Amino acid sequence: MAMNDGNGLPVVTPALTRNDFVSDHDVRWCPGCGDSAILAQVQKVMPELGVPREKIVFLSGIGCSSRFPYxxxxxxxxxxxxxxPAIATGLKVARPDLMVWVVTGDGDGLSIGxxxxxxxxxxxxxxxxxxxNNRIYGLTKGQYSPTSELGKKTKSTPLGSLDRPFSPISVALGAEATFVARSVDTxxxxxxQLVRRAAEHQGTAFLEIYQNCNVFNDExxxxxxxKTVKADRQLMLEHGKPLLFGANNSKGIRMGANFTPQVVEVGDGPGKVxxxxxTVHDETVENPAYAFMLSRLDYPDFPVPMGVYRSVKRPAYExxxxEQGAAAQAKRPPQADEMDKLLRSGDTWTIAKPGQG
Amino acid sequence: MEAQQPETPRPIPRPIEEVESVVIRFCGDSGDGMQLTGTEFTKAAALARNDLSTMPDFPAEIRAPAGTLAGVSGFQLHFSSQEVFTPGDQPDVLVAMNPAALRTNLMDLRQGGILFINTGAFSAKNLEMAGYKTNPVEDGSLDKYRTYKIDINKLVHLALADTGMSTKDIGRCKNYWALGLMFWMYNRPVEKEEESIREKFAKRPDLAAANIKAFRSGFNYGETAEIFNGSFAVRAAAVEPGLYRNITGNSATAIGLVVASRLAEVPLFLGGYPITPASDILHELSTYRHLGVTTFQAEDEIAGIGSALGAAYGGAIGVTSSSGPGIALKGEAMGLALAMELPLIIINVQRGGPSTGLPTKTEQSDLLQALYGRNGEAPIPVLAAMTPADCFYAAIEAVKVAIKYMTPVLLLTDGYLANSAEPWLLPRFDSLPKFKTHFRTDPEGYQVYGRDPATLARAWVKPGTPGLEHRIGGIEKHELTGNISYDPANHHKMTKTRAAKVAGVAQDAGELLITGETQGDLLVVGWGSTYGAITQATMAMQGQGRKVSSVHLRWLNPLHPKLGELIKGFKGVLVPGMYNGQLVRVLRAEYLVDAEGLNKIEGKPFKVSELCAAIDASIKRVN
Structure with a gap:
C-alpha cells in the first residue's frame, strides 16, 4: 500500500490490519463509553493510511479521552x-517525519489547555x-466543563452553571485553524471519513467528536x-453542495441580511425558496468568517453542522x-572547525607565553 | 582649560605609581556609551595581562529618558596583578559622565577614591533631573575624594571642531575621550585601541577618524594638563597563556549547550518563553540555526518545557531556560520528565523573588525550589555554575548527566553570572571529551523500564524505531514493562529506584573544590556565583593566619559523597548565600551539623570585605 508518511511522501509498507493497532493494555473506559466507539474507528482507519506503525505517535493530556494512547x-x-499540544509541538518540530496525533477532551483542551x-x-x-467533547468532566466524576450548557446542574454547580459554553469549532476558527471538522462517536x-481527512491534512487538523459519557452526562x-430527529437536526456538510437538511433535503440554509443565516423550506411554491x-458549502474559503457563521448554527434554532467546516492550504509550521534552518545553513554551510569558530566568536586576544609577549 | 592639539603632546615627566589592583567604574547616561568604554578598557587590561573581572549594570527601564536616574548605565572593572575573583567591592576610581550617574554611584566610591566628573553635563536641567538642589561640583560635597573636574563636552568639541561634524555627533565621541584619559592614567598602549576603533568603524572611516581624535585628545590631556600628580601601573598577573575572550554567563551557557549537543551528537532544541534575566540564552541560541540548533518561543513557560520534553521524547536534547517565576510554572512538567525518565535540561537564571520580585537583581533563593519544588517524591539532579565562564562547562556537564542517567537536570545560574563577564581561556573543541549517546534499536528483550545496572538509566528509544513501539506517561509505571501500575509494592520500589538513580549521579561529581586545608577552625560552604567572593575572602583571611578553608559545591543534588567527612574536620561551618538561609538548612538536615548561615538578601553579590568580617567573627565564636 502506498500512501503517505504524514508529510505527503509516498512510502511502501506491508499491509497492516486493525488488529495491528490494538495494544496489550486492557481498555478501562466504562462499558458503553463513546470513547470505545471512537477508538474502534481510529484503529480501523489507521491501516488504510499506509503509515508504518512506528512512525505514528499518539499523545494526550489528562482525562478519560487522554487514556487513548495506551x-x-x-x-x-x-x-x-x-x-x-505543547508537548506534541516540540515532538513534531524535532521530528517532522512522525505522524503525531493529539487526543484531548473538552476540559483538557479548552479549559486547562x-x-x-x-x-x-x-x-x-x-x-x-x-x-x-462530552460536555462534562468524566475522570473527576461529574463537574461541568467549558462546553456544558448554561445552567447545567452538576456536582460543582448544584444551583446551575453560570458561564456560557465555548463552541470548540468557533474557538478553532477564531485561531484560524486550517482544518476544522466535527463528527459524532456513533x-x-x-x-x-473525517479521521482520514484529518490524517491527510498538512498543518493542524482539528476534529471535534461529540462523545457520549453514559455515566456522568448520558444522552x-x-x-x-x-434516528427520528437526526435528519432535521444535523446538517451534513459536503463541499460544493448546498446546505440542505431534513427529510428529503426539504430544508436549507440561506444567507439573510447582515450575514445572518436563515432556515428556509426549499422548493417551488408559496413560502418556499x-x-x-x-448557500453552497465551500470548505476552502480563505476567510474563516463563513465557517465561523456555520459554527454558530446550533440546536434548537438551527441544525448542527457535521463534517468539514474548513480545509485550507497553508504551510505547516514544522x-x-x-526551511528556515536549511536556508541558514545554506548561507553559512557547515565547516569542520565551526565549533572552534563558535568558541572564538566575539573579541579575542592572545596572551603569549612569558618572554614572548 | 585649553584644548591640546593631539599632534603636539608636550610630555611632562611625572611619576608612575605601581599599584596591585584597581577597581574602576564608568557610569553615565544610557546614551553615553559607557558599556563600550568599559569593554574597551577591559580589553586593554587583558592585553596587559592583568587578571580581571567585570560587571555591567544596565538600567531596568527599557528607554529611560536621558539624564534621569533611571537611565544611568554603568560598567565596573577590577584588574590586578594578582588573581581576581570578583568585579570588586568598591570602585577606587569613578568616572561619572553626568549628574544622575554621579548621584547613583558616588556612594559606592571608596573614601579618598579618584573621581572624574564631566562638568560639561552638569547643567541646571541635568542637576534638577538628578535631584540635586545644589551643584556638587561647586558645593564642596566632593572634597573627600580626589576629584578631577573636567569639561569633557567642551574638550571634545574643541578637538573635533575642524571635522565638520554636527554637534550631536561630536557629543557621541566623548566616551572615547574619557577612554583616552584612562589609557593615559593607567599607562596603556594606544596603538591597539586605535586599531580597534578603525575596525569597529570600518564602514565609516570619518567616524573612525573622529573617535581616534577624541581618544588621542583624552590621552594627551592626561599627558599635558598639569592637574594630575602622576599615573598608575598595574603589573601583569600570572595569567595562563593562550587565546582568550570575554564571556558573560548567559553567552557561555548558550555556547555550552551547542557544544554539548555536538559532543553528544544529538540535536539541540530549546523551548523557552522570554523572561529576565534568562532571555539572552534564547536570543543567542536563535542565532545558531546554521549550526543545526532549533529554538522555539512558546506561548508560555509551560509550553516551553512541554515542547522541550516533546523534543526529548523525539530524540533531541530538550532544553528550557527561564527564571524563578517561570520555573514555578514548569514544576509539573519537570515531574513528568522525571517520571518518564527522559533527558531534559531546565535552566534557572535566578533573580530576586518571591513573585515578580527583583527581575534585574541577583539572588540564590530558588535553591529549595530546585531541590524540592515539585509534587510527590521528585528528585532531580541540580547543578550550579560558579563563574560566567563556568556556565559553559556546567551546561555541558548538565547535558552529559541528563543523557547518561536519563533524567531531567536543573542547571542554576543567576542574574549576576548571566550579565557579568570574565576572560575565558578558550578550550579547543577537540580537547573536550565526547560522550556516548546510545539510542536503543534492538527489539530483542526490550523492557521499557529495564535499566542499566551501573546508572539505573532506562534506554532512550526514538519514535520511528520499528518493533519498539511502547506507551508511557505520568501515571506510575510497572518497574519493567512501563505499563500503568497501581500496585503498592511497585510504587514503593519505583520511588526508591528513581531516588537511587539521582543519588548515583555522585559518581560523576568529580573532586570537591576546596580552597585551603581539609581541617581547621572554619569551613565556608558556598555554591553558585558566590565562588569569587568566598574564595577571595578565604584566601585573604588565610593570609592573615586564620585557619579557614572554603568548599564550593557544584552539585547541590546529589551532595558530594565526601562533603560530610570534610565538614567533620572543622570546628565551625559558615554558609553564605544570597537568600534567607537555604543551603544551611540542607546541610543541617543532611549532616546534623551546627552550621550557621550568612544571608544577604539585597539583590547584590557579597563583598569580599563582608565575608572577611563574617569569617573573622565566626572563627572567634568557635574558638
Missing part, C-alpha cells in the same frame, strides 16, 4: 493536563487533534443523534522551521 499499538505519550490549543492552531503545526462511516447529544438561493 490502547493504540503505536508510540504513545500520556502527558499532563492540558499540555499535550486552552492556551496551548489555540497557539497550536494558529501556528498550523502538523498535529492531528481529536477533541472528544456515526461510524462519517467518523472514519448529551441524543437530541441530535436519535428556490434551491439556487441556498516545514517552515525546517
Amino acid at each position: 490502547y493504540m499499538n503505536t508510540y504513545g505519550f500520556h502527558g499532563i493536563h492540558g499540555r499535550a 486552552g492556551n496551548h490549543l489555540i497557539h497550536a492552531l494558529r501556528r498550523n503545526i502538523g498535529l492531528k487533534i481529536m477533541m472528544f 456515526s461510524v462511516t462519517h467518523l472514519q 448529551a447529544f441524543v437530541h441530535l443523534t436519535e 428556490p434551491l439556487s438561493e441556498i 516545514a517552515l522551521i525546517s
